[in-house]
Amino acid sequence: MNEQNDVYIPRSEHPRIVIIGAGFAGIYMAKALKNKPFQVVLLDKNNFHQFQPLFYQVATSGLEPDAIVFPVRKIFRGFRNFVFRMADVLQINTHENSIETDIGNITYDYLVLATGSTNNFYGMSDVEMNSIGLKSIRESLDIRSNILQNIEKAVQAIDDETRKKNTTIVIVGAGPAGVEMAGAIAEFKKYIYEKDYPELSNFPIEIHVVEAGPKVLSAMTEKSSRATLVDLKKLGIIVHLDTAVKSYDGHKVALSNGTDLLTASLIWTAGVRGQFPEGIDEGFIVKGNRIEVDEFNRIKGQESIFAIGDVAYMQTEAYPNGHPMVAPTAIQQGEHLAKNLMHTKANWRPFKYFDKGSLATIGKKRAVADLGKLHFRGFFAWFIWSTVHLMSISGFKNKLRVGLNWMNSYFSYDKGNRLIIRRYKPKKVEHETYL
Numbered sequence: 478m479n480e481q482n483d484v485y486i487p488r489s490e491h492p493r494i495v496i497i498g499a500g501f502a503g504i505y506m507a508k509a510l511k512n513k514p515f516q517v518v519l520l521d522k523n524n525f526h527q528f529q530p531l532f533y534q535v536a537t538s539g540l541e542p543d544a545i546v547f548p549v550r551k552i553f554r555g556f557r558n559f560v561f562r563m564a565d566v567l568q569i570n571t572h573e574n575s576i577e578t579d580i581g582n583i584t585y586d587y588l589v590l591a592t593g594s595t596n597n598f599y600g601m602s603d604v605e606m607n608s609i610g611l612k613s614i615r616e617s618l619d620i621r622s623n624i625l626q627n628i629e630k631a632v633q634a635i636d637d638e639t640r641k642k643n644t645t646i647v648i649v650g651a652g653p654a655g656v657e658m659a660g661a662i663a664e665f666k667k668y669i670y671e672k673d674y675p676e677l678s679n680f681p682i683e684i685h686v687v688e689a690g691p692k693v694l695s696a697m698t699e700k701s702s703r704a705t706l707v708d709l710k711k712l713g714i715i716v717h718l719d720t721a722v723k724s725y726d727g728h729k730v731a732l733s734n735g736t737d738l739l740t741a742s743l744i745w746t747a748g749v750r751g752q753f754p755e756g757i758d759e760g761f762i763v764k765g766n767r768i769e770v771d772e773f774n775r776i777k778g779q780e781s782i783f784a785i786g787d788v789a790y791m792q793t794e795a796y797p798n799g800h801p802m803v804a805p806t807a808i809q810q811g812e813h814l815a816k817n818l819m820h821t822k823a824n825w826r827p828f829k830y831f832d833k834g835s836l837a838t839i840g841k842k843r844a845v846a847d848l849g850k851l852h853f854r855g856f857f858a859w860f861i862w863s864t865v866h867l868m869s870i871s872g873f874k875n876k877l878r879v880g881l882n883w884m885n886s887y888f889s890y891d892k893g894n895r896l897i898i899r900r901y902k903p904k905k906v907e908h909e910t911y912l
């Protein structure tokens with residue numbers, strides 16, 4: 478019998494593995510456990526898996542949201558001993574081998590935290606309140622609505638200052654998410670804005686990228702970083718290096734170099750921090766709010782609780798600052814932990830990351846690729862980027878949708894999804910940032 482407050486989960490003769498998070502790490506781990514002698518309980522606060530690398534395309538009207546989110550239940554059709562529950566996990570009770578969620582409690586034999594990361598605003602509450610991050614499909618849609626709503630405001634504005642504020646877009650962070658976003662907005666400006674908004678011909682969109690470090694794409698090679706900076710400038714994007722954001726009130730962003738930019742769109746891609754429910758011993762929470770794990774992804778001091786993907790901090794000789802917070806790390810750790818759990822502890826193998834390389838694109842035919850010692854730039858790098866991303870998206874229908882969309886915009890230079898389906902409202906309504 479279930480206790481009254483327990484989530485209903487069918488009885489099973491197999492040990493129960495509860496995985497929190499249906500991101501890359503959780504999905505790939507659960508897939509690797511298909512029909513194995515475990516009961517796999519996968520939990521996520523959403524009923525869908527999100528393909529984060531293409532959030533920026535939804536935000537810039539390139540793709541519709543349905544193309545890059547995928548229903549979790551569909552992924553696991555036909556899996557035996559598998560249970561999905563849409564639940565927000567609130568608390569882990571390590572002494573009782575149980576978790577508390579918004580729909581009830583669940584016990585576990587093994588617990589896996591695959592809860593990913595969230596925006597890191599480094600304690601700047603005004604920036605958090607007034608900017609929009611790029612960490613969920615909802616935020617991607619918020620950015621799209623925000624940009625399009627602001628342009629509509631610019632059209633009907635009667636003074637130049639209001640027009641300028643609503644047509645200036647500031648992106649914070651020059652990692653892959655920031656530069657990809659900037660490149661896509663530059664394409665929007667060139668192929669859509671100039672045609673759709675003839676009233677604003679004297680007010681071209683102004684795109685700024687603000688980066689606290691000395692270069693763009695700092696995790697890539699010097700060659701890729703320099704090439705990308707050149708491309709960004711060619712696209713008319715203004716790049717502020719060695720510059721941090723000091724404050725943003727919804728109207729004006731103050732930069733550490735003394736510049737103030739008037740803008741109604743601040744897009745935050747400048748950092749992430751691990752996220753996880755309450756109940757983890759503070760002693761094991763390290764830099765970037767990640768959880769310290771051993772070489773088997775086991776949370777230090779715990780026998781049966783693991784962390785994989787962005788939330789896990791595993792220090793190794795090759796990665797003294799933890800592994801990169803990217804999809805391949807999450808996928809490999811998920812699959813590796815599944816394999817280990819199928820064996821006795823004595824036969825567990827330590828995790829070893831296989832770095833497949835890095836890619837970034839800033840628009841049609843413009844991309845950089847670092848693949849081992851090989852470095853590519855331009856059309857070929859862009860072709861590799863497109864192929865890799867298309868292959869990685871879940872589901873044939875989604876692949877087809879994205880592929881057709883890209884083909885259409887490649888030849889027609891159009892972006893079909895410039896729709897304000899749901900209006901963006903600033904987080905703090907009483908602090909009305911809108912005109």
Ligand SMILES: Cc1cc2nc3c(=O)[nH]c(=O)nc-3n(C[C@H](O)[C@H](O)[C@H](O)COP(=O)(O)OP(=O)(O)OC[C@H]3O[C@@H](n4cnc5c(N)ncnc54)[C@H](O)[C@@H]3O)c2cc1C
Pocket residue numbers: 497498499500501502503520521522523525526527529530531532533564565566567591592593594611612653654752753754785786787788802803804805807
């Ligand atoms: C804009 C952007 C672009 C990116 N581009 C690339 C790229 O080009 N290449 C690349 O390799 N990587 C890229 N990344 C990074 C990559 O997406 C992440 O490293 C990867 O998603 C991490 O996988 P994960 O499974 O650890 O976490 P996630 O994929 O974030 O999944 C975590 C899941 O946990 C769920 N969750 C969290 N907390 C709870 C809770 N308390 N209860 C229930 N559910 C919960 C969330 O809903 C989510 O579904 C990008 C990231 C972003 C944001």
